[in-house]
Amino acid sequence: MRLLVGTDSVHTTAAICDYLEPRLAETDEVRVVATAEPGDGTAERDGREALNVAPVRLAAAGSVETEFRDGGTVQELLEAAAAVEADEIVIGASSADSEAAVGSTTRTLLERTSRPVVVVPVASLE
Incomplete structure (x- = not known):
């Protein structure tokens, strides 16, 4: 299986790894992608x-x-998912809006892809 993992922080990556570790096989291919808007030094570092x-x-x-x-x-x-012909996209659930089930990035991704998307809960650091 080819997996595309989207992450924005160590915390998110750890949660996704907790989800994936027991499910992985030695034939699986994983591409992990982090993104940041140009000029956003903090997001790039994270x-x-x-x-x-x-x-x-x-x-x-x-x-x-x-x-x-x-x-x-x-x-x-x-x-990135298209480039690796991902069978599945795995991302972390986070939202600045505490009332929202998922954030705007997750909602937009779900609307724009036909690939299966797994949304992994990410515990609050509060």
Whole structure:
């Protein structure tokens, strides 16, 4: 199986790895993508740090590749999923709006892809 993982933080990557670790097979291919808008240094730093977690935590997979992309999150994830011909997209659920079930990125991704999307709960750091 080819998986595209979208992440924006170490915390999100850890939650996704907790979900994926028991499900991975040595034939699975995982591409982990972090994105940030150009000029957003904090988001870029967080994304790059998040990419360091995946290869260690997902060592049971046949391959784990990481990639940082500048640009809008949804478009970048869709392009990355197409490039690797992902069977599934895995992302973390987060929302700045405490009343929302998922954030705007997740909603937009769900609306714009025909690939299966797994939304992994990410516990609040509060």
